[in-house]
Amino acid sequence: CLFVMVLSTALQAFYMGKMLGGEEEKDPDAQKKEEERQEALRQQEEERKAKYARMEAERENIRQGIRDKYGIKKKEEKEAEAAAAMEQASEGSLTRPKKAVPTGCGDEEEEESIVDTVMKFIPAPLMDMFNKK
Numbered sequence: 635c636l637f638v639m640v641l642s643t644a645l646q647a648f649y650m651g652k653m654l655g656g657e658e659e660k661d662p663d664a665q666k667k668e669e670e671r672q673e674a675l676r677q678q679e680e681e682r683k684a685k686y687a688r689m690e691a692e693r694e695n696i697r698q699g700i701r702d703k704y705g706i707k708k709k710e711e712k713e714a715e716a717a718a719a720m721e722q723a724s725e726g727s728l729t730r731p732k733k734a735v736p737t738g739c740g741d742e743e744e745e746e747s748i749v750d751t752v753m754k755f756i757p758a759p760l761m762d763m764f765n766k767k
Contacts, residue, residue, distance in 0.1 A: 701708065707715075753761070 700706070
């Protein structure tokens with residue numbers, strides 16, 4: 635029983651010394667092992683990135699097959715075509731390109747049809763007032 639108490643006290647003192655920043659046993663190959671561990675981690679990370687790059691390439695091939703089958707264009711292609719069209723339209727111009735007028739805004743034919751539509755709903759006495767002028 636005395637032996638157990640002495641042993642436990644010695645172990646406690648030993649571990650307390652390590653926890654308080656005491657001298658630890660230095661492994662002569664510790665630096666080499668740490669470098670090997672870091673290299674293994676780096677290699678695993680490269681393999682993981684390569685795996686996900688392959689998976690993304692396969693997905694892109696599948697997406698492209700679907701686009702080709704249904705005649706869909708990629709977003710980048712659509713944006714590039716729109717930019718090229720804007721550039722081509724304003725090639726000789728010194729000012730910035732004009733924005734397209736949305737439908738229903740600025741078309742005189744549509745404005746007339748809107749006025750005609752509104753006139754249909756105006757009561758007859760008010761119509762007479764408009765016609766007199």
